[in-house]
Amino acid sequence: MTKLTLGAHPFLLGFEQLERLVERTAKSGNEGYPPYNIEQTSETSYRITLAVAGFAEADLSITVEDNQLVIRGRQADDSAGRMFLHRGIAARQFQRSFVLADGVDVGEAIMENGLLHVDLKRAVPESVVQTIKIKRNDT
Template identity: 75%
Template sequence: MSKLALGSHPFLLGFEQLERLVERTAKTDQNGYPPYNIEQTGETAYRVTLAVAGFGADDLSITVEDNQLVIRGRTSDEPGQRAYLHRGIAARQFQRTFVLADGVEVSGASIEHGLLHVDLMRSVPEPVVRNIKIRKSQE
């Protein structure tokens, strides 16, 4: 008995990219820094919140690249500027990616109290019903 790949099931026509998407999502698992939450804030609205203590708005960038939300952080702290006796607040550079479904758009971002909030909205497509005309073969 052979096992069918997820994207090659006969009823999933045109979903060849689904398997690649699942593989890409598995590769985005990072070291856990910075910690984050994902919450549903409405029927079609979501919020990704990252704990970014020590980062300012100028130290962060948010981009959408090929249906991936990419959040990067880089501190402008030069080594040697401060003499830490203990450094427990990690402010190292990071890149955190989230794969977005088709139709999900970033609607805004804000930073407050050391938390970066990225708001997402999913557009709901209108249902489309089309009748397909059947041609008669020329006999």
Template identity: 75%
Template sequence: MSKLGFGTHPYLLGFDELERLVERTARTGNEGYPPYNIEQTGEAGFRITLAVAGFAEDDLSITLEDRQLVIRGKSRDEAERVYLHRGIASRQFQRAFVLADGVDVAGASMENGLLHVDLNRSAPENVIQTIRITSQGDQQSSKE
């Protein structure tokens, strides 16, 4: 007997994209830089906070690509500096978060070396749709 995957379960029709989403999520953001927090800010609000010390607002970009929030950082390294010790990381990074349907980016702000990205979840609409049942005779007469 073979075990059914989540996306192939007979009661979950149309969720085959879900397994690909889980795989994509597992591949992104495996490294620990930059560190981040995710907190709930209200009934339907979330905040992602990344520690981006040393990055200016112009060094950061935030994009939404196919329900995936992607935050990139690229710092400008001044060539004239000579470091005796360099313990502050200033390397490029890309951090991705997959957003569920109904989760929207409300805005982003920078404060004390922390990048805050605010998210809001909108309540899904309950739609009730009545499907008309036709008989074989109805289908044949509509084809003529």
């Protein structure tokens, strides 16, 4: 029995990358840290909010790599000479990845009260109607 993949379906011409995109998303390795929200702020815009308490702007980096939004956090180790009786505030590095659809652009990033907000905007494609002329083949 032959396995029919999503990208190989005869009605999905040109969607071969969709299966690779789904696999890449599943392999992104995102843990539960830091927690985040994704909200739709309008019909064409979104906001990703990450809880990054304890991180300064200089500890964070935001990049777009191959249609993938990557947010990284790395804090300097400032525990030298300090003795913690309890250490419950996470001070570990992280990487969060979000796969972006074609036409989604990253806008601004804002730090506010320990939350990092990253705004996304989806471009609305123009509706294009193309008429194909049918030639007659008289052979």
